[in-house]
Amino acid sequence: MKNLLLVAGLALAAGAGLGAALGYYEADPLPDNLAKHAAELREQQAADANGEEAAPMPKAVIDGSTYNFDRMERGSKRNHEFHIQNEGDAPLTVAFLSHTCKCTEVLLNGAEVQVEHGVKVAPGDEAVVKLEWVAKTPAGPFRHGATFSTNDPRESRLELIVEGQVVESSTLTPAHLYFGNARIGEKSSQHLVVSAFLEDQVQIVEHEVVTSPPSVAEHMQVR
CATH class of the missing domain: 2.60.40.10 (Immunoglobulins)
Structure with missing residues (x-):
């Protein structure tokens, strides 16, 4: 029983000593070269924040x-x-x-x-x-x-x-009119739509009828 207590006491002492050593190591200051680098980095960040020594840049x-x-x-x-x-x-x-x-x-x-x-x-x-x-x-x-x-x-x-x-400034729909076969003396009519895309209103001020054969145009009226 005494031996067991002695071993436990040694283990506790060793653990406490290790913890102290680790605590001391973590608190040990940085080596000189690392400390210098960290200081330079902080100075550079401060200079950048203040706009000091910033290289000229186009935008x-x-x-x-x-x-x-x-x-x-x-x-x-x-x-x-x-x-x-x-x-x-x-x-x-x-x-x-x-x-x-x-x-x-x-x-x-x-x-x-x-x-x-x-x-x-x-x-x-x-x-x-x-x-x-x-x-x-x-x-x-x-x-x-x-x-x-x-x-x-x-x-x-x-x-x-x-x-x-x-x-297109304007379009005709349909582009061509087909009257089919018409008997002599009978009237036939077709409609087309004039659309304007650049102006709010459109007005027809002049027209020309193109037919095949051309002589048919003499018998046509546009209203």
């Missing part, structure tokens, strides 16, 4: 990268300008990469661009990208644009888009 800011032109007549031409501001404190480089269609012409600060062609924008200044396009596509949705790169890591790629609907 590309654009007020809307997508322009919606609503509707335009098929075959017509439109244009729009995008303004890219440099709100940073270092020169901003804006370079042309590509466009989505040959029907879209790209101008950078008034000059036609080539791939990888770019300009430098001083702090507080701006670059102007002008897109000119012709609606050669059939009536329906239209979406084209151009892609640029910059040296602003936060806006390294700019997609400038123009979109909307291409429409």
